[in-house]
Amino acid sequence: MVQTLRKMPLYLVGLLLLVFTGYPFVYMISTSLKDQSTFFEKPFAIFTSIELGNYADVFQMGLTRYFLNSILVSVAAVVAVMLIAALASYPLSRMNFRFNRALFLLFISGMMLPIHATLIPIFKLSQDMGLYDSLLALLGPYIAFSLPISIFILTQFMQEIPKSLEEAAKIDGCSHFGIFWRIILPMLTPALMTVFIYNFIHLWNEFIFALVLVSSPENMTLPLGLQDFYGEFSVNVPGLMAALTLASLPMLVVYLFSQEKVVKGLTGGAVKG
Amino acid sequence: METAEVTRRSETARVMHGTKKRNVRKAVTIGLFTAPALIVYLVYVVYPILSTLSYSFYSWDGTSDKTFIGLDNYIQLFNDAIFWTSLTNNAWVVITSVFVQIPLGMIMALMLFAPIRGIRLFSSVYFLPFLMSTVAIGLLWVYMFDPINGIINQLVNVLGFENVAWLSDENTAMIAILLVVVWQFSPFYMILFKAAMVGIAEELYESAQIDGANSWQKFFHITLPLLMPTIVSSSILAIVGSLKAFDIFYIMTGGGPNHATELMGTYMFKQAFINFNMGYASAIAFIMFLIALVVTVLIQIVDYNRKKKGAF
Numbered sequence: 001m002v003q004t005l006r007k008m009p010l011y012l013v014g015l016l017l018l019v020f021t022g023y024p025f026v027y028m029i030s031t032s033l034k035d036q037s038t039f040f041e042k043p044f045a046i047f048t049s050i051e052l053g054n055y056a057d058v059f060q061m062g063l064t065r066y067f068l069n070s071i072l073v074s075v076a077a078v079v080a081v082m083l084i085a086a087l088a089s090y091p092l093s094r095m096n097f098r099f100n101r102a103l104f105l106l107f108i109s110g111m112m113l114p115i116h117a118t119l120i121p122i123f124k125l126s127q128d129m130g131l132y133d134s135l136l137a138l139l140g141p142y143i144a145f146s147l148p149i150s151i152f153i154l155t156q157f158m159q160e161i162p163k164s165l166e167e168a169a170k171i172d173g174c175s176h177f178g179i180f181w182r183i184i185l186p187m188l189t190p191a192l193m194t195v196f197i198y199n200f201i202h203l204w205n206e207f208i209f210a211l212v213l214v215s216s217p218e219n220m221t222l223p224l225g226l227q228d229f230y231g232e233f234s235v236n237v238p239g240l241m242a243a244l245t246l247a248s249l250p251m252l253v254v255y256l257f258s259q260e261k262v263v264k265g266l267t268g269g270a271v272k273g
Numbered sequence: 274m275e276t277a278e279v280t281r282r283s284e285t286a287r288v289m290h291g292t293k294k295r296n297v298r299k300a301v302t303i304g305l306f307t308a309p310a311l312i313v314y315l316v317y318v319v320y321p322i323l324s325t326l327s328y329s330f331y332s333w334d335g336t337s338d339k340t341f342i343g344l345d346n347y348i349q350l351f352n353d354a355i356f357w358t359s360l361t362n363n364a365w366v367v368i369t370s371v372f373v374q375i376p377l378g379m380i381m382a383l384m385l386f387a388p389i390r391g392i393r394l395f396s397s398v399y400f401l402p403f404l405m406s407t408v409a410i411g412l413l414w415v416y417m418f419d420p421i422n423g424i425i426n427q428l429v430n431v432l433g434f435e436n437v438a439w440l441s442d443e444n445t446a447m448i449a450i451l452l453v454v455v456w457q458f459s460p461f462y463m464i465l466f467k468a469a470m471v472g473i474a475e476e477l478y479e480s481a482q483i484d485g486a487n488s489w490q491k492f493f494h495i496t497l498p499l500l501m502p503t504i505v506s507s508s509i510l511a512i513v514g515s516l517k518a519f520d521i522f523y524i525m526t527g528g529g530p531n532h533a534t535e536l537m538g539t540y541m542f543k544q545a546f547i548n549f550n551m552g553y554a555s556a557i558a559f560i561m562f563l564i565a566l567v568v569t570v571l572i573q574i575v576d577y578n579r580k581k582k583g584a585f
Contacts, residue, residue: 007387007388007389010384010387010389011389013380013384014387014391014392014395017380017381017384017395017399018395018398018399020456021398021399021400021459022398022401024402024413025401027413027417028413031416039422040422083309084309085310087306087307087309087310088306088307088309088310088311091302092307095299095303097300097303103307103311106314106319107310109569110314110318111513112513112565112566112569113318113322113562113565114516114517114558114561114562114565115517116517116519116537116538116541116542116557116558116561117321117322117325117559117561118317118318118325118558119321119542119545119558120321120324120325120328120335120545120551120554120555120558121320121321121322121324121325121328122321123545123546124324125316125317125321140313140316140317143313143317144313144314145317145318147313147314151310176302176306177302177305180306201404204406205408207407207519207520207523208520208523208542212546222406223407223409226406226408226409226412227408227524230412237416237422240412240416241413241416244409244412244413247406247409248404248405248406248409251405251406252401252404255401255404256397259397262404263400263464266403266464267461267464267465
């Protein structure tokens with residue numbers, strides 16, 4: 001009893017943080033399950049009745065399309081990044097050459113870069129290449145801006161693979177490409193997982209390139225589509241909340257099933273190991 | 274004698290030739306491995322930055338011919354009150370990140386080690402905001418801050434105060450958005466601190482216990498000093514991240530009311546894609562790039578000196 005009393009302040013802080021971080025989710029989900037009139041009458045209430053109509057509306061308005069676009073462009077970009085970054089990381093981390101350090105710094109410095117500094121030229125470029133207002137227009141910038149962190153994570157990981165493995169393979173007559181493909185790449189799986197999760201989450205949420213490079217609804221990604229909904233749903237708050245809930249669901253489900261991996265992925269470059 | 278000399282010479286030549294051949298092969302290998310990354314990076318990062326610099330010397334609406342105007346965009350920029358407002362607002366984001374988010378993240382991480390029931394569940398919930406997409410967060414909070422039906426004003430009423438027009442009042446808009454920024458990013462710092470705290474050896478606390486230290490003393494003499502590297506790296510991430518802030522401000526207020534929440538990013542975006550002042554927007558964008566560059570270099574210098582001194 002005395003023990004519990006002494007821990008009261010801890011419980012209090014814990015609960016305050018719980019309400020602060022968790023309540024907006026409760027509000028979002030419970031509002032999405034209300035009809036319009038209940039929303040206005042009882043905004044605080046968690047459940048009065050469950051109204052799934054809002055979810056049906058959202059699907060009718062084309063949320064599926066936004067989902068598919070987001071999955072398509074994020075997966076394509078991330079897979080390309082994993083391959084391209086792994087290839088570049090190999091000589092950067094395991095071979096001595098004159099411009100090694102300079103090249104590495106060139107790539108890494110991209111992490112500090114404000115995207116705005118590239119926005120107008122990339123907008124022009126996508127027009128000149130005839131890619132403007134297509135998912136393909138997003139692929140280039142998505143790959144390029146995912147490279148710095150990916151190369152950073154992969155080179156760190158590659159440095160820890162023992163040299164002796166490589167030397168043994170070299171004696172057996174294996175080429176650099178063979179070493180990369182048969183030895184380095186298979187050993188790189190955990191780091192590639194981190195790279196995948198980190199980039200996928202960032203690209204899944206990417207907003208400003210999509211805003212600038214895509215204009216028609218059928219090519220919009222999920223964040224852009226949500227913003228579009230906002231205009232059409234401005235009076236139908238429960239409807240919009242249903243859309244927001246659906247858009248947040250995939251990340252939350254993935255997190256529930258693989259917390260460790262997601263946390264490690266998200267904090268990728270910041271936490272070593 | 275002569276034959277030996279010739280043999281030796283040709284031997285040297287052969288070895289040298291071999292090295293040269295090996296060097297060429299090595300260069301080709303390195304080239305093949307790095308080419309894909311380098312090409313994408315040059316096209317979508319390096320070339321655009323140089324273009325932004327060159328556009329910034331022109332008056333240009335994005336479609337008609339460009340007119341060279343030298344430094345006029347920069348001169349106009351330095352006399353533009355809105356630009357200075359946006360710069361100040363960016364500074365507020367940095368200050369909030371460093372002095373609110375990081376301490377809050379540390380408190381959240383400390384809570385994860387608190388000997389209370391249900392803390393595992395708590396920690397999962399604490400992390401959730403960081404997983405939500407920024408656009409969804411912005412829209413959700415726009416409704417929570419709604420002047421009439423919003424849940425936050427309902428709460429304000431319960432406490433006996435008048436409704437506040439959070440996002441449309443110049444005095445409160447920035448505070449409201451910064452609260453959302455804190456909500457979104459504190460969990461990220463929580464995870465960084467948690468990882469660092471796991472690494473602190475239990476024996477340190479045990480021996481402090483034996484010496485009769487209380488919880489506060491343990492925190493200030495053991496935990497805090499050992500967390501210094503994490504505090505430094507978190508601050509770097511916070512500063513760099515704050516310079517790039519855009520999404521949540523664009524969604525929630527679009528930089529308004531009356532530029533009260535304008536950031537360099539939102540101002541640049543408006544000048545470029547709403548007013549079609551591409552030259553002027555490029556000047557803003559290039560200043561953003563320069564600030565990020567200066568900050569990065571300063572951080573590197575400080576970090577280098579810190580390591581040289583052997584601190585932490």
